[in-house]
Amino acid sequence: SQNRVKLFPLAHVDTTHFYVQVMLHKCNLMILTCISFQACHSEKHLGQYYTLPSAHIRTLFPSGLPWRYQQQVKTFNEACIMVRQPSLEVISYLKKTDYSKPALRYLFYGQKGTGKTISLCHTVHFCYTQGWLVLHIPDAHQWVKNCKELLPSSYNASRFDQPLQATTWLRNFRLTNERFLSKIKTKHRYMWTKREFTEEGSLLGELVDQGISRVKSSSDVVGAVMKELRLQSGQPGSDFRLAVAVDGVNGLWGRSTIKKEDKSVDPEELTLIYNLRKLMRNDWTGGAIIATLSQTGSLYTPKSAYLPQELLGERGFDSMDPFIPVSVPNYSEKEFESCYLYYMDRHWLQHPQSRTEEGKKELVFLSNRNPSMLDRICGFL
Amino acid sequence: MCDKSAATVVFLVRWSRYNPYYLEPEVSKEAYSRPETELSAEEKEQRELKALRPIKAATSGVTSSVFDDPVISKFINMMMEHGNKVLAREIMTQTLENIKKKQVEKYHKASEGEREVIECNPYTIFHQALENCKPVVGLASIQKGGKYYQVPIPLTDNRRRFLAMKWMITECQDNKHRRTHMYEKLSQELLAAFGKEGNVIKKKYELHKMAEANRAYAHYRWW
Numbered sequence A: 001s002q003n004r005v006k007l008f009p010l011a012h013v014d015t016t017h018f019y020v021q022v023m024l025h026k027c028n029l030m031i032l033t034c035i036s037f038q039a040c041h042s043e044k045h046l047g048q049y050y051t052l053p054s055a056h057i058r059t060l061f062p063s064g065l066p067w068r069y070q071q072q073v074k075t076f077n078e079a080c081i082m083v084r085q086p087s088l089e090v091i092s093y094l095k096k097t098d099y100s101k102p103a104l105r106y107l108f109y110g111q112k113g114t115g116k117t118i119s120l121c122h123t124v125h126f127c128y129t130q131g132w133l134v135l136h137i138p139d140a141h142q143w144v145k146n147c148k149e150l151l152p153s154s155y156n157a158s159r160f161d162q163p164l165q166a167t168t169w170l171r172n173f174r175l176t177n178e179r180f181l182s183k184i185k186t187k188h189r190y191m192w193t194k195r196e197f198t199e200e201g202s203l204l205g206e207l208v209d210q211g212i213s214r215v216k217s218s219s220d221v222v223g224a225v226m227k228e229l230r231l232q233s234g235q236p237g238s239d240f241r242l243a244v245a246v247d248g249v250n251g252l253w254g255r256s257t258i259k260k261e262d263k264s265v266d267p268e269e270l271t272l273i274y275n276l277r278k279l280m281r282n283d284w285t286g287g288a289i290i291a292t293l294s295q296t297g298s299l300y301t302p303k304s305a306y307l308p309q310e311l312l313g314e315r316g317f318d319s320m321d322p323f324i325p326v327s328v329p330n331y332s333e334k335e336f337e338s339c340y341l342y343y344m345d346r347h348w349l350q351h352p353q354s355r356t357e358e359g360k361k362e363l364v365f366l367s368n369r370n371p372s373m374l375d376r377i378c379g380f381l
Numbered sequence B: 001m002c003d004k005s006a007a008t009v010v011f012l013v014r015w016s017r018y019n020p021y022y023l024e025p026e027v028s029k030e031a032y033s034r035p036e037t038e039l040s041a042e043e044k045e046q047r048e049l050k051a052l053r054p055i056k057a058a059t060s061g062v063t064s065s066v067f068d069d070p071v072i073s074k075f076i077n078m079m080m081e082h083g084n085k086v087l088a089r090e091i092m093t094q095t096l097e098n099i100k101k102k103q104v105e106k107y108h109k110a111s112e113g114e115r116e117v118i119e120c121n122p123y124t125i126f127h128q129a130l131e132n133c134k135p136v137v138g139l140a141s142i143q144k145g146g147k148y149y150q151v152p153i154p155l156t157d158n159r160r161r162f163l164a165m166k167w168m169i170t171e172c173q174d175n176k177h178r179r180t181h182m183y184e185k186l187s188q189e190l191l192a193a194f195g196k197e198g199n200v201i202k203k204k205y206e207l208h209k210m211a212e213a214n215r216a217y218a219h220y221r222w223w
Helices: A015-033 A054-060 A067-076 A085-096 A116-129 A163-176 A204-213 A215-232 A249-253 A271-279 A308-320 A333-345 A357-367 A371-379 B041-052 B070-079 B085-109 B122-133 B157-174 B182-194 B199-213 B215-220
Strands: A049-052 A079-082 A104-109 A133-137 A242-247 A287-292 A324-327 B137-144 B147-154
Touching: A049 A054, A054 A116, A054 A163, A067 A079, A067 A371, A067 B085, A079 A116, A079 A333, A085 A104, A085 A116, A085 A324, A104 A116, A104 A308, A116 A133, A116 A242, A116 A287, A133 A163, A133 A215, A163 A204, A163 A215, A163 A271, A204 A215, A215 A271, A242 A249, A249 A271, A249 A308, A333 A357, A333 A371, A357 A371, A371 B085, B070 B085, B070 B122, B070 B157, B085 B122, B085 B182, B122 B157, B122 B182, B122 B199, B137 B157, B137 B199, B137 B215, B147 B199, B147 B215, B157 B182, B157 B199, B182 B199, B199 B215
Parallel strands: A104 A287, A104 A324, A133 A242, A242 A287
Antiparallel strands: A049 A079, B137 B147
């Protein structure tokens, strides 16, 4: 694509056309030359796209990105995220926090399709590039619905295990945090059955492998991993920072559709949810908790609900309180322009009318500048 | 685009039979944005007539949007079953998106020289594929002396377009693997027709061959 900026020295220059050319130049520069991630996260890059390296995508997000975005990455042969105000705000807070104090909780909230998951992924990628240990739960709602296998827990008789979800999560965790598995050592002794146990001082990698190979005790392994990381981060001996990223955190305190012998199971009775709730408390230091609310996957919540109070409910809000709410709005005019130019650059807008002013006005009207709606409409144009 | 799950109720305001006195509606914005000076005498007369005569209600399938395409609307109507236009339109948009996705992916992976040849616009692909599927001559069953003969006849434009669309839809509904989605089947068939291959093109050639074989009976046609 052309990087030239055309300058019109004539008096009757069309200023919008000039602005568009300059934006395209800047936009292209951003896509092509962004190498250092430090430089990408500053105020002056608002509205511009930066590329995530494909190696990072494979390790960090085996299943964390939205489905339509994954398809877009496959089509364009690159993964670009727009730098927007909400994620930039959280990243600036993360840069300035004192990690000897208890972990702060950041919550992205907003209407449907405004970009909460992508903001979360942006923040998680920032943490990954800074060398943090990332504990990413791609969708907490998947743990409270459509459970194919439910076993009574071996540790506590009143709780239930979900072996399939636990093993997938452990596999993804192992893929993301390879380098920490051989560095962190456990501080407690864990007994899985009468003959199987993990000694104190063994590597975290062994614990995770134990959970993946022995499917029956995988949920308890998940709980053990969470407990170890929570206790060890922030201690003087540890050299890692913990980032807990949960998408759809309102699922932890909602209802579930899993039934055991025709009786509905409360999320509290599920081992995975119980352990995750303990992790969401701010009684540990040396890291941060970043979460997203989501109405789309949630159960028994009205479609119009999007505020933290409505989606978390009383119990959820009391557990999460105090947290830093970050609102994720629809695209501003500048962001819409940037998105439109990005699609043009990637040859995604093919309809001849979509390249005219009239077509652009119609896109603004049809999508209301909502990111996901714009993506769906531009899909077939 | 509104909620898909909310029930969309369409109120019928267009009658099916109108008095010939009623005029056809003009939907596009460009027709009205032209100033008085640019119009010829006939067009000025037409405008005055529109001010006096009643106008038929526009169908819900036409829009004043710049992205409105009558061929695509006709195709959607032909795909529609039991009046479920929402589903038919959804399939069409998914088809266009799928075609564009495949072509853009090919474009980004290709080298500089190959890029000029790859067509990414799903609308040009759709129109070209349909053009490639349109038969030139058709066959009519004409009775002569107690026997029925298949006689080659010229087809009107509407009939040709109808046949191309009908073959495309029935081919995708009947002759593909049952576990693939309609939009996937359609996009594969349209891309094949764009490259002048595939079952629909084969059907067109078979019709042409039949017409050529029955050329001797062409004089049985009296119109």
